[in-house]
Amino acid sequence: MLEQLNNIYKKMEPSCQIFFRAPKGAPGKSDAGPAVEDRTKDDITGSENAILCRQCRRIITRHDEGMEFHGAFRHTFANPHGIVFEIGCFRSAAGCTHIGSLSDEFSWFRGFSWRIALCGSCLTHLGWFYVSTTRMSFYGLILDRLVIPP
């Protein structure tokens, strides 16, 4: 998976690529069983609205930051390498950090450019930050890399 991510971003500076981390384990084969998720809920008592990085449990955004874009919260896309991502749209994601310059290559949302969004703590690739020519912006975050409260 890490190799695939690096292939996706092979046009970026090599010095940037070393910051990418893929989550441990195969996608969908979660190491976060119910026991782990229960413990997380205890850890963030009073923050049941928080959406966390699955890897390190940093608070990335909040449930009420979720938004619909083109009529839907969830969008499923494949990148040029055939890797499928299911992303959710969020107005903001204060726990993310961005790297790379804005690109409009292969943008999944017409009229929007993107930057890479990483977890600000463990630097796992969590999705993309989208900006339109009219400066509207939002985050598209990869849902299986987050812990989302029910």
Ligand SMILES: [Zn+2]
């Ligand atoms: Zn993290």
